[in-house]
Amino acid sequence: MMDRWTTRINSGNLEIDIEREIVATAGEIIARTSFENMKLGKEIDKLLLCFIESRKESKVERKGREDLLDLLLHENQVDGKYGKKLSTKELVDECKTFFFAGHETTALAISWTLMLLAIHEDWQNQLRDEIREVVGDQEVDINVLGGLKKMKWVMNEVLRLYPTAPNVQRQAREDIKFDNLTIPNGTNIWIDVVAMHHDPLLWGENVNEFRPERFMDDVNGGCNKTLGYLPFGFGGRMCIGRNLSFMEYKIVLTLLLSRFTFKISPTYIHSPSFMLSLRPAYGLPLIVQPL
Ligand code: HEM
Numbered sequence: 660m661m662d663r664w665t666t667r668i669n670s671g672n673l674e675i676d677i678e679r680e681i682v683a684t685a686g687e688i689i690a691r692t693s694f695e696n697m698k699l700g701k702e703i704d705k706l707l708l709c710f711i712e713s714r715k716e717s718k719v720e721r722k723g724r725e726d727l728l729d730l731l732l733h734e735n736q737v738d739g740k741y742g743k744k745l746s747t748k749e750l751v752d753e754c755k756t757f758f759f760a761g762h763e764t765t766a767l768a769i770s771w772t773l774m775l776l777a778i779h780e781d782w783q784n785q786l787r788d789e790i791r792e793v794v795g796d797q798e799v800d801i802n803v804l805g806g807l808k809k810m811k812w813v814m815n816e817v818l819r820l821y822p823t824a825p826n827v828q829r830q831a832r833e834d835i836k837f838d839n840l841t842i843p844n845g846t847n848i849w850i851d852v853v854a855m856h857h858d859p860l861l862w863g864e865n866v867n868e869f870r871p872e873r874f875m876d877d878v879n880g881g882c883n884k885t886l887g888y889l890p891f892g893f894g895g896r897m898c899i900g901r902n903l904s905f906m907e908y909k910i911v912l913t914l915l916l917s918r919f920t921f922k923i924s925p926t927y928i929h930s931p932s933f934m935l936s937l938r939p940a941y942g943l944p945l946i947v948q949p950l
Contacts, residue, residue, distance in 0.1 A: 674944050675947045682767065685769075707755070711728065760898070765823075765908060768904070773943070774923070812875060815874040815880060816870065820869065825853045826850055827889060831844055852889050920949075922948075923945060927943065
């Protein structure tokens with residue numbers, strides 16, 4: 660992607676639709692086509708099935724380089740908590756969930772970040788300084804990533820303003836009494852994370868401002884309710900990929916900010932829209948220049 664950008668920039672084309680580029684690069688196309696196109700969906704099922712079977716049969720030692728599929732297969736060797744192993748079809752479905760849940764949410768978090776950094780040049784520079792200090796000329800590895808503190812505040816703040824998974828669902832399993840309200844058993848509940856993250860009663864008057872420093876000393880960003888900040892959900896079904904997404908986010912941002920500067924394009928139209936995830940309705944054109 661970065662080489663493609665450099666070629667485009669060198670040919671005088673500085674405007675790049677960041678959202679389209681990053682989401683595509685993160686593999687969104689595979690996830691989407693598996694949902695929207697039955698023929699391709701079946702192809703993907705076949706491909707995943709083949710992958711799972713060959714991993715099951717493989718005798719190659721994978722210690723130290725296990726991936727999510729290894730963990731799933733390992734857990735599946737014994738009867739789980741509910742006394743039931745996953746069928747191969749269920750394993751395929753789990754793999755598709757990883758694809759879908761993982762790619763678009765993280766890619767969009769990176770896209771919204773670049774938009775906000777393009778507007779807040781001071782933060783763009785602060786992150787670049789941090790990368791220089793923490794990473795320098797070293798290889799980017801997991802130990803180095805832990806040192807990118809400001810970058811983590813920025814990601815938290817981006818996911819507060821633009822939670823890429825904009826709602827969380829639950830179903831009442833019994834009648835629930837809540838003040839004077841009774842939620843009947845079986846009710847589907849839609850928790851509007853975007854509304855909660857923009858509620859001045861939870862965050863104060865500066866709720867709509869981009870202030871990553873909220874997260875400097877507080878994992879909840881100063882929200883006055885423990886469950887007011889929910890970018891990854893909560894409880895037993897909380898996102899299992901959050902640490903992976905922090906890693907991916909930090910690696911991609913480190914590479915991009917070390918090579919390019921970002922400014923908002925005059926053609927950008929701000930219209931965050933709910934399309935399963937929270938996406939910029941008209942793309943995210945930015946002016947990208949090499950450092
Ligand atoms: C910025 C990135 C991400 C965001 C904002 C995000 C957000 C979420 C949210 C809100 C949920 C629902 C939690 C709940 O109902 O309480 C969820 C579930 C899930 N996420 Fe993520 N996610 C991200 C990245 C990832 C990645 C990288 C993976 C894959 C490896 C992943 C895999 C999953 C899975 C498998 C579930 C279902 C968990 C379950 O039902 O037990 N997510 N995510």
